[in-house]
Amino acid sequence: xxxxxxxxxxxxxxxxELQSTLGKPTLNAxxxxxxxxxxxxxxxxxxxxxxxxxxxxENISAAFNLFQSMVSxxxxxELLNQNNEEDRTVIKIKNRCPFHKLIAERExxxxxxxxxxxxxxxxxQSLKKLxxxxxxxxxxxxxxxxxxxxxxxxxxxxxxxxEKEMEAKLKETNSQSIN
Numbered sequence: 196x197x198x199x200x201x202x203x204x205x206x207x208x209x210x211x212e213l214q215s216t217l218g219k220p221t222l223n224a225x226x227x228x229x230x231x232x233x234x235x236x237x238x239x240x241x242x243x244x245x246x247x248x249x250x251x252x253e254n255i256s257a258a259f260n261l262f263q264s265m266v267s268x269x270x271x272x273e274l275l276n277q278n279n280e281e282d283r284t285v286i287k288i289k290n291r292c293p294f295h296k297l298i299a300e301r302e303x304x305x306x307x308x309x310x311x312x313x314x315x316x317x318x319x320q321s322l323k324k325l326x327x328x329x330x331x332x333x334x335x336x337x338x339x340x341x342x343x344x345x346x347x348x349x350x351x352x353x354x355x356x357x358e359k360e361m362e363a364k365l366k367e368t369n370s371q372s373i374n
Contacts, residue, residue, distance in 0.1 A: 227312040231320040270292050294314070306334065314332070332346060
C-alpha cells in the first residue's frame with residue numbers, strides 16, 4: 196500500500212470539500228493560520244537553541260540558514276541569491292514543499308493556491324519570529340517537472356526604525372565632530 200498516495204488523495208479531497216463548504220477565502224485564511232502556528236513552534240526551538248540571551252537574529256542570513264537546516268525534512272529550500280538593499284533584503288530560493296507533487300498530480304489544485312498558504316505562512320512567520328522583520332513569501336515561478344517553486348523571501352525593514360538608526364548615526368557623527 197502506498198501511504199503517500201492515500202494521504203495525497205485524502206488531502207486533495209479534504210481541501211476541495213472544505214473549499215466548497217467554507218469558501219476559498221476562508222479556507223485559505225484557515226490554512227495560512229495553521230502554517231503560522233506550526234512556524235511559531237520551529238522559530239521558538241531555533242531561538243531557544245541558538246540565542247542564549249534571548250532576542251532575535253540581527254543577521255538575516257544566519258537566521259535563514261538555521262531555519263533552512265531545521266526544516267530540511269519538511270522543505271527543501273536552496274538559496275540561490277541574496278540582495279541587500281536599504282529598505283529590504285531579498286533572498287531568492289528554490290523550494291520544494293511536501294505538497295508540490297500532490298498539486299502537480301491533481302487538476303483541481305493549483306500552485307500558489309490553498310495548499311501553498313501553509314508554506315507561505317510557515318516561511319513568513321518563522322523568519323519574522325527569528326528576525327523581528329516583516330517577511331513576504333512571493334511565488335516567482337514553478338517548475339513542476341523539476342519539483343520546485345522559485346520564491347523570493349522579502350525582508351521589509353521598518354522605515355521608522357531606519358529613521359531612528361539614521362538619527363542616531365547623525366548624532367554620533369555630530370558629537371565626534373565636536374570633540
